[in-house]
Amino acid sequence: MATTEAAKFKKTDLIPIPDYKNSHRDTTVATVSPEHDGLHFWQFMISGSIAGMVEHMAMFPIDTIKTRMQILGSCPIKTAGVRQALQSILKTDGPSGLYRGIGAMGLGAGPAHAVYFCVYENCKERFERGHKNNPVAHAAAGVFATVASDAVFTPMDMVKQRLQLGSGSPYKGVFDCVQVVFKEEGFKAFYASYRTTILMNAPFTAVHFATYEAAKRGLMGVGVAPDSAGEERLVVHATAGAAAGALAAAVTTPLDVVKTQLQCQGVCGCDRYVNGSIRDVLRTIVKKDGYRGLFRGWMPRMLFHAPAAAICWSTYEAGKSFFQDLNSDDRSSRMT
Structure with missing residues (x-):
């Protein structure tokens, strides 16, 4: 009997023996594996930060013209259209006037877009819950992203717009x-x-992200496959971004006018609003x-948001592709 029991326990193939070496390797890979879409979230932040800075710095002169036009009616700068606004800026401040306030933009755009894309x-x-290409999830994610990023960007945006008023602005710099x-x-x-x-x-971000994701899928469905050449993917991201930016900008222009009025109130002869309510500003305008x-x-x-979105999305997606390749190489080296 004792011999039989001993024989049983000699069948070591029935007893699973853990491979501690391989187990440790798998655990190590898991702890450093990318969290979402092949990337760590700090990599989303870096890609977004670079994309935001490139976008806003490249398009800053157009943003200056837009700001000047939106303060008409309350500020004594008599221009009516894009050409007149540009001529007015060049006449009073020279070419450098188009870039007044760009320092504030640089300080705000990088951190704000890092938060923006990471939260998005x-x-x-989380919102897709396994259901890809859900426009409601994309729109909702965009709304959460803008609430977080605007908390970072709004102070520098206010400084930027006051400086964009040109030589009439009482401020020397950022x-x-x-x-x-x-x-x-005061701080408020x-x-x-x-x-x-x-x-x-x-609403801008909801329209923007939903349009971008839908346009990207549509463009890929009519001839550009997901695994196609990098140049073709870049064209898809840029085109989808431009369409999304233009549509979202057109829809939200009235609120952007209100925002500019509030940020520039009391400067360069612009109206000052007692309670700062949106209704009060709308009525005045x-x-x-x-x-x-x-x-x-x-x-x-x-003109700002269409190319800006194209630049931003193509830069962001290029950054993501760079980090995805980097992570893939890193995982391969760890497995060998």
Whole structure:
């Protein structure tokens, strides 16, 4: 009997023996594996930060023209269209006037877009719940992303727009503007337009992301496969981004006019609003300039957002591709 029992336990093939070496290797790979879409979220942040800075710095002169046009009716700068606004800027401030405030944009765009794309990718993964290409999930993720990023960007956006008023602006530069505004108007002045910005950017981002994802799928479905050459994928991202940016910009122009009025109030002769409510600003604009005043700057706004979105998305996707290849090489080296 004892011999039989001993024989049983000698059948070691019946007893699973863990391979501690391989087990340790698998655990190590799992702890460093990318979290979503083949990337770590810090890699989304870096890609988004670079994309945001490239986008806004490249298109900054158009943004300056748009800001000048939107303060008409309350600020004594008498221009009516894109050409007139450009001529006015060049006449009073020279070519450098087109870039006044770009330092504030540089300080704000990088961190804000890092937060923007990281939150978007995180929320997109959670909201899709295994159902890819869900436009509602894309729109909702975009709304969450803009609420977070605008909290970072709004103060520098206010500084940027006040400096964009040109030589009539009382500020010498970015840090001078921050100091003077904080001293004379308090911290709340930096977030005077935050509510309006959220109300503008929530629908803007919802339309933007839903349109971008849909346009990207559509373009890939008519001839550009997901595994096609990098140049073709770049064209898809740029085209889809341009379409999304133009449509979203057109829809939200009235709220962008309100935002500009709130951020520039009391500067260069612009109106100051007692309670800072959106309704108060809308009434003032309509009273002084009619309903067309709500669409001032729509053309440069679209001229800004269409190429800006194309630049941003193509840069962002290029950054993602770079990190995906890097992570793939890293995983391969760990497995060997």
